[in-house]
Amino acid sequence: MKVQKIFGIILLILSIVLSSCTTKKEQPSQPNIVFIMSDDHAYQAISAYRHPIGKLAPTPNIDRIGNQGMIFNRMFVTNSLCGPSRAAIITGKFNHLNGFMRNGDRFDPDQPTFPKMLQKAGYETAVIGKWHLKSLPKGFDYWYVLPGQGHYYNPDFVEQTGDTVRAHGYVTDIITDKALSWLKGRKDKSKPFLLMFQHKAPHREWLPAEPYLDLYHKTTFPLPDNFFDNHEHMGTAARDAEMLVSENMALSSDNKIDPEIVTETGHTPFLKWYFNAYRNNLKRMDDQQRARWDEVYKPINEAFRRNPPSGDELFKWKYQRYMQDYLACIRSVDDNVGRILDYLKENDLEENTIVVYTSDQGFYLGEHGWFDKRFMYEESFRTPLLIRYPKLLKPGTKSDKLVQNIDFAPTFLELAGVPVPDDMQGVSLTPLLKGKNPDNWRKSLYYHYYEFPGIHMAKRHYGIRTEQYSLIHFYYDIDEWELYDLEKDPAQMNNVIDHPEYMEIRNTLHHQLDSLVKMYKDPLDDAPESNEKI
Ligand code: SGN
Numbered sequence: 001m002k003v004q005k006i007f008g009i010i011l012l013i014l015s016i017v018l019s020s021c022t023t024k025k026e027q028p029s030q031p032n033i034v035f036i037m038s039d040d041h042a043y044q045a046i047s048a049y050r051h052p053i054g055k056l057a058p059t060p061n062i063d064r065i066g067n068q069g070m071i072f073n074r075m076f077v078t079n080s081l082c083g084p085s086r087a088a089i090i091t092g093k094f095n096h097l098n099g100f101m102r103n104g105d106r107f108d109p110d111q112p113t114f115p116k117m118l119q120k121a122g123y124e125t126a127v128i129g130k131w132h133l134k135s136l137p138k139g140f141d142y143w144y145v146l147p148g149q150g151h152y153y154n155p156d157f158v159e160q161t162g163d164t165v166r167a168h169g170y171v172t173d174i175i176t177d178k179a180l181s182w183l184k185g186r187k188d189k190s191k192p193f194l195l196m197f198q199h200k201a202p203h204r205e206w207l208p209a210e211p212y213l214d215l216y217h218k219t220t221f222p223l224p225d226n227f228f229d230n231h232e233h234m235g236t237a238a239r240d241a242e243m244l245v246s247e248n249m250a251l252s253s254d255n256k257i258d259p260e261i262v263t264e265t266g267h268t269p270f271l272k273w274y275f276n277a278y279r280n281n282l283k284r285m286d287d288q289q290r291a292r293w294d295e296v297y298k299p300i301n302e303a304f305r306r307n308p309p310s311g312d313e314l315f316k317w318k319y320q321r322y323m324q325d326y327l328a329c330i331r332s333v334d335d336n337v338g339r340i341l342d343y344l345k346e347n348d349l350e351e352n353t354i355v356v357y358t359s360d361q362g363f364y365l366g367e368h369g370w371f372d373k374r375f376m377y378e379e380s381f382r383t384p385l386l387i388r389y390p391k392l393l394k395p396g397t398k399s400d401k402l403v404q405n406i407d408f409a410p411t412f413l414e415l416a417g418v419p420v421p422d423d424m425q426g427v428s429l430t431p432l433l434k435g436k437n438p439d440n441w442r443k444s445l446y447y448h449y450y451e452f453p454g455i456h457m458a459k460r461h462y463g464i465r466t467e468q469y470s471l472i473h474f475y476y477d478i479d480e481w482e483l484y485d486l487e488k489d490p491a492q493m494n495n496v497i498d499h500p501e502y503m504e505i506r507n508t509l510h511h512q513l514d515s516l517v518k519m520y521k522d523p524l525d526d527a528p529e530s531n532e533k534i
């Protein structure tokens with residue numbers, strides 16, 4: 001009896017060991033990559049970054065990635081705009097080299113990209129969601145992408161056949177459904193995979209999903225200290241930009257006030273076009289979605305009609321409306337990130353999968369009085385980055401090193417054991433992920449923005465950011481330099497370019513900037529104007 005029992009136990013242990021060996025065998029030796037990118041998601045709106053906004057609108061699932069892995073506090077983009085950022089990510093190069101400088105440009109799909117290289121190295125590759133590079137994706141076994149900016153409700157998608165089809169439902173949920181069904185349907189599970197899971201949300205015009213339409217309607221979000229900034233001590237570019245919550249945010253399409261009520265209460269739209277945008281968004285809804293929309297927004301419209309706020313009160317009202325809708329869109333992103341993380345867990349894929357959460361750029365949540373991005377001032381230049389990879393990364397780690405979106409391509413290639421081409425300009429993050437603190441890590445970052453003239457009228461500029469300073473040159477229709485001391489003035493309110501005590505640092509930064517321009521081979525010539533609608 002006793003012998004039988006012991007024999008039974010040995011058999012049981014053997015079978016467990018054997019079954020774990022078989023699962024191991026089925027797992028590819030190269031890591032899987034789940035690259036999650038949302039659109040315009042400010043780090044201030046991710047609770048792992050411990051900003052006051054994140055406390056009021058937590059993102060527990062996105063936080064999970066960082067808490068189980070690494071949170072990067074100094075992650076930046078090369079050009080704070082959707083298309084250019086995406087082009088930099090897949091090529092690992094600045095926009096003057098990959099040719100995609102402004103939204104509306106066309107990405108040359110025949111140039112080398114990391115998804116193509118991974119595909120060649122045996123990865124199964126997919127991109128699902130926002131693409132925004134005009135040409136169709138190449139280097140993917142499967143793709144299903146939004147045309148252009150895409151829509152929130154009942155969005156159109158471009159399929160691999162080239163056909164555009166209308167889906168039913170809410171964009172963030174649909175993108176996730178498609179991603180999950182691609183993951184489940186993979187035929188050869190011995191192959192490693194790359195999934196680029198890319199959301200439209202929380203891009204303007206911030207339309208939340210039906211259950212979340214009023215999620216934050218009872219919350220009051222704190223105004224940033226510099227919400228009423230008049231940019232007096234910054235420069236012409238900041239003063240001339242058209243991205244003020246007060247003046248340039250549309251009461252109709254952005255704040256969801258019916259165009260008739262906007263007019264009736266004596267407001268003129270900054271652009272008449274926003275009225276059409278408002279109407280077109282509603283037209284896409286089915287009866288049920290529309291009924292829920294009316295249930296939530298009709299009382300807000302009525303209150304606005306009865307008692308329209310004015311002056312600073314109106315600007316504060318607009319800010320609350322902005323935050324409520326923006327953050328409610330993020331709630332759906334967070335839920336859906338949770339669905340993907342759960343799938344990985346339930347299918348034993350956690351250990352061998354690198355999960356990345358990032359955004360195509362940062363976003364102003366009222367800082368300097370703004371929404372939108374484009375500028376090299378911190379909130380839009382910086383973007384969130386959280387990475388989980390249990391094989392390499394210890395849970396709960398943080399990095400303050402300067403990293404940039406061109407670093408993704410070399411990082412993924414290195415971790416997949418694929419040689420990194422010499423002309424890629426990013427640097428692999430692998431040493432940081434391994435917990436090393438290399439002394440020779442980059443000490444400065446380069447930036448170049450081109451889309452001017454254009455919507456929001458942020459002037460062309462390029463510059464350098466070190467750990468302590470940022471030096472920016474605005475050019476094209478002006479020739480102005482700005483210098484900020486980020487230690488003393490993290491909110492960048494005070495341009496110290498002409499302050500005598502900064503003369504020496506200014507000269508040093510000029511030299512360093514010249515070296516970056518050379519190193520990154522930026523010809524610094526004026527990009528031609530784009531007249532295409534983005
Ligand atoms: C649209 C938005 C702009 C935004 C650009 C670029 N206006 O034009 O506010 O800056 O996209 O965004 S909207 O009224 O059409 O929403 S990006 O993320 O694609 O670069």
Ligand code: CA
Nearest residue numbers: 039040082360
């Ligand atoms: Ca964007």
